[in-house]
Amino acid sequence: MEREIQVSDLLRQHDLKKTPARLTVLRLLSQSGFAVGFAELEQALGELADKVTLYRLLKSFEDKGIIHKTIDPEGFPKYALCQDDCGTHRHVDRHIHFSCTQCKKTSCLPHVSIPTVILPEGYLAEAFQFNISGICKSCALA
Amino acid sequence: MEREIQVSDLLRQHDLKKTPARLTVLRLLSQSGFAVGFAELEQALGELADKVTLYRLLKSFEDKGIIHKTIDPEGFPKYALCQDDCGTHRHVDRHIHFSCTQCKKTSCLPHVSIPTVILPEGYLAEAFQFNISGICKSCALA
DNA sequence: ATACAAATGCAATACATTTGCATTTGCAAG
DNA sequence: CTTGCAAATGCAAATGTATTGCATTTGTAT
Ligand SMILES: [Mn+2]
Ligand SMILES: [Mn+2]
Ligand SMILES: [Zn+2]
Ligand SMILES: [Zn+2]
Numbered sequence: 001m002e003r004e005i006q007v008s009d010l011l012r013q014h015d016l017k018k019t020p021a022r023l024t025v026l027r028l029l030s031q032s033g034f035a036v037g038f039a040e041l042e043q044a045l046g047e048l049a050d051k052v053t054l055y056r057l058l059k060s061f062e063d064k065g066i067i068h069k070t071i072d073p074e075g076f077p078k079y080a081l082c083q084d085d086c087g088t089h090r091h092v093d094r095h096i097h098f099s100c101t102q103c104k105k106t107s108c109l110p111h112v113s114i115p116t117v118i119l120p121e122g123y124l125a126e127a128f129q130f131n132i133s134g135i136c137k138s139c140a141l142a
Numbered sequence: 143m144e145r146e147i148q149v150s151d152l153l154r155q156h157d158l159k160k161t162p163a164r165l166t167v168l169r170l171l172s173q174s175g176f177a178v179g180f181a182e183l184e185q186a187l188g189e190l191a192d193k194v195t196l197y198r199l200l201k202s203f204e205d206k207g208i209i210h211k212t213i214d215p216e217g218f219p220k221y222a223l224c225q226d227d228c229g230t231h232r233h234v235d236r237h238i239h240f241s242c243t244q245c246k247k248t249s250c251l252p253h254v255s256i257p258t259v260i261l262p263e264g265y266l267a268e269a270f271q272f273n274i275s276g277i278c279k280s281c282a283l284a
Numbered sequence: 285a286t287a288c289a290a291a292t293g294c295a296a297t298a299c300a301t302t303t304g305c306a307t308t309t310g311c312a313a314g
Numbered sequence: 315c316t317t318g319c320a321a322a323t324g325c326a327a328a329t330g331t332a333t334t335g336c337a338t339t340t341g342t343a344t
Contacts, residue, residue, distance in 0.1 A: 297335095
């Protein structure tokens with residue numbers, strides 16, 4: 001019940017009511033080692049909640065700084081729990097994403113150091129979005 | 143007429159017929175220093191061509207390796223001429239993109255060197271997509 | 285000038301996401 | 315344990331974006 005308590009707390013901390021749909025989504029995201037696509041979340045919900053509800057809760061989670069969205073190289077949005085100190089309408093997800101061209105899974109890579117990009121004179125960097133695609137560890141071994 | 147000849151050649155080289163819509167799009171892309179959004183291209187075409195035609199010609203340009211598409215931080219696709227040696231179904235657009243949060247313009251930065259990202263053991267990088275957002279040169283000065 | 289494949293226009297379709305509104309539900313106060 | 319109410323949800327409709335089918339037009343090689 002360790003994890004259950006964690007996701008409940010996450011909701012309470014952000015003034016969001018504890019509903020079955022929200023708990024299911026947060027549980028899946030906290031257990032999966034990957035960024036999860038809409039379809040997979042929808043399937044996990046099953047009859048538990050409508051597709052519209054999923055859209056809405058994802059939106060509110062994102063607004064609250066609980067999850068972040070990343071677009072994989074094929075254009076599909078993937079969702080993952082924020083690991084950094086994100087807050088309401090303030091995201092600081094400074095990490096690289098890796099998408100496997102074979103298994104199509106997207107991973108957050110918070111331990112990979114962010115390279116410094118030297119921009120031309122006059123440009124001011126504020127945020128970035130780095131996606132690397134290739135073969136993931138699992139697929140490489142198989 | 144310098145540029146006109148260039149875009150005509152571009153079409154001929156890729157076995158694409160020289161049509162008003164295609165010429166207009168290529169001229170705009172070759173003149174604009176930025177990656178251009180669908181809406182702007184559509185406006186440039188005016189009555190000259192249908193929206194569907196624009197979708198189709200962009201698709202064929204991309205397939206042929208004439209243009210590449212990049213998704214800006216707000217999710218809008220932007221199109222730009224390929225600068226590297228891309229070919230039919232073979233893109234090698236290895237450059238960084240910069241999107242200004244103020245003027246919303248996206249630029250290709252072919253002269254910015256690509257940083258080396260050290261991935262965890264077992265991962266094999268094949269391609270990347272780096273987008274930096276911030277304030278562009280023009281907006282910084284203004 | 286002719287012929288034919290390629291390109292286009294228009295309508296219909298497909299699909300993803302958003303919105304409006306009536307109903308239900310979580311939760312806090314009494 | 316009830317009650318009250320804002321928050322959350324379900325369902326239908328609306329929106330927005332991109333694709334497809336098919337009849338017609340157009341570019342270009344001969
Ligand atoms: Mn991430
Ligand atoms: Mn580019
Ligand atoms: Zn994989
Ligand atoms: Zn700018």
